[in-house]
Amino acid sequence: MEPLTLLALAVVGLAAGFVDAIAGGGGMLSLPALLSAGLPPVAALATNKMQSIVGTTIAATTYWRKGLVSLRALVPAILLTLAGSLLGALTVKNIDTGILDVIVPIALIAIAGYFMFAPKLTDADRAARLSFPIFVPLVGFGVGFYDGIFGPGTGSFLTLAFVALFGLGVTRAAGNTKVLNLASNLGALLLFIPSGDVVWPAALTMAVGQIAGGYLGALTGIRFGAKLIRPLVVVVSVAMALKLLLVP
Numbered sequence: 001m002e003p004l005t006l007l008a009l010a011v012v013g014l015a016a017g018f019v020d021a022i023a024g025g026g027g028m029l030s031l032p033a034l035l036s037a038g039l040p041p042v043a044a045l046a047t048n049k050m051q052s053i054v055g056t057t058i059a060a061t062t063y064w065r066k067g068l069v070s071l072r073a074l075v076p077a078i079l080l081t082l083a084g085s086l087l088g089a090l091t092v093k094n095i096d097t098g099i100l101d102v103i104v105p106i107a108l109i110a111i112a113g114y115f116m117f118a119p120k121l122t123d124a125d126r127a128a129r130l131s132f133p134i135f136v137p138l139v140g141f142g143v144g145f146y147d148g149i150f151g152p153g154t155g156s157f158l159t160l161a162f163v164a165l166f167g168l169g170v171t172r173a174a175g176n177t178k179v180l181n182l183a184s185n186l187g188a189l190l191l192f193i194p195s196g197d198v199v200w201p202a203a204l205t206m207a208v209g210q211i212a213g214g215y216l217g218a219l220t221g222i223r224f225g226a227k228l229i230r231p232l233v234v235v236v237s238v239a240m241a242l243k244l245l246l247v248p
Contacts, residue, residue: 091149
């Protein structure tokens with residue numbers, strides 16, 4: 001790949017990591033960039049997973065170090081999310097995912113509406129509607145399975161679940177989302193890497209940008225909390241919905 005192309009991909013990696021660490025949706029920037037650089041679709045998907053896992057790791061670690069994530073409480077969910085993503089990646093070749101092109105944008109718009117209009121969405125924790133130890137692993141498996149099959153909106157779905165079902169404040173929800181996103185990406189990569197689909201020069205170059213973007217994005221999300229994360233989830237969810245509806 002040309003040096004200027006790699007430089008541009010590094011910049012995209014930084015921007016994608018920054019957005020993804022706060023509200024998810026970094027793939028809206030990174031995946032089109034990889035396709036524009038001439039990668040075939042499967043290679044672009046695999047390379048996108050590889051570069052994004054770096055920024056997700058940095059972001060998840062930053063949230064954890066700031067005391068916003070309990071890894072011990074998430075261990076069962078991490079394992080089931082990874083398993084769900086791997087199963088989804090194995091399943092995708094045998095099913096028609098066309099219906100998701102319609103369902104997912106509607107779900108993303110609903111998520112945007114919830115974060116826009118629901119009262120009392122702050123950084124304060126609230127009473128959970130469902131048991132965290134029992135249902136977070138089930139949600140992780142379901143969302144991981146979806147991520148392995150399709151992908152767009154995974155972060156938004158997880159953040160909504162942590163806020164609406166498990167009573168977490170918005171910033172803690174973002175941190176927990178990053179941890180399960182990491183598990184989901186890893187599950188898919190367990191297939192992509194052995195199959196040789198990752199284009200390593202592009203992945204490693206974008207990973208450099210992801211390191212800075214993931215760290216700065218996590219610090220920004222922690223610094224401004226719900227005041228930033230809430231509107232950004234709305235913007236990212238609507239943008240992803242419009243992209244899925246208008247750009248095949």
